[in-house]
Amino acid sequence: MGGFLINIPFIPILEQTARNLFFHVPMWMAMYAMFLISLFHSIAYLRKADWLADIKAEAAAKTGIVFGVCGLLTGSLWARFTWGTWWTFAEPKMNLAALALMIYVAYFMLRSAFDEPKKRARISAVYNIFAVSTIPFLLYVVPRQLTSLHPGADGNPAFSEITAAELRFILYPAMIGFIALSYWVYDITYRAYRVRYISEQTLRNPI
Amino acid sequence: MYLTQLLFLVTNMFQDATDVAPMDTLSEAYSDKWIAAANQGEGFFASFMSSNNLIFVVLGVTLIIWTVLIVYLTRVDKKISLLENQLNHSSNEA
8 A cells, every 4th residue: 555655756746856755754753653653652552551552652753763763864964965965963953853763762762771561661661752742843933043955944934935836735645645555564464563572471471 | 998987087077075064063053054955066966866857866865765665674674584594404303
């Protein structure tokens, strides 16, 4: 399904590098979607203490990181040929996005620090709720206050009237498509983690 | 001989990363100053990427996405194979 959907963005409309919009931006949207799923399952874990919810939160956070890394790398390549550098410390959104990813890498470090599954699940669920609450500030509130080469800086909305209207017709399906793709990747990860958990439990207490 | 030529090509490809955009990005925000966009550098990689209205940048971006996803899925696949081996092993023991 994802492989089919990924072909949608290839409809030719604009001069060339603007097409990156259809790939770079949906990466972040997919990342947000995954972190939201992760938040949802972390809260669900704290409510019901169901180990499946913990595994789902972990898988969604992992998939979110994968798409975030995609977003960073594509943004870096794009910046090299439009802004002139691979990376610049004058660009707040770029650096804060990297920071947001590091916060999520820390989530996995925290997880690996515990051997006892229940303790690990509870503490990492709490951490995850804090982690996700930083995302809107790091990627929306703060970059809007600073000057930046990204659209949406200096208090402007990201999509202004100078953006060609026909971009939206491709961008929104592309977002849906990439979010669907990320959901598929998340599902694979979740099933792998679930099998891992079950096999760990059976190896620990053989039937 | 071919090997040295290839090595030369590969090192040349990424040479441009350093000799482009010698601007101070730490002390001053350079919003609205797209200085370096006009100067893409001399290397093979840079001139190839900036040909044809930068279309190869789009190609690169899509390839990055494919590579990252494929690498990630391969890693998950390996993990699952490892688990399968463990399970088979333990069921043989029992």
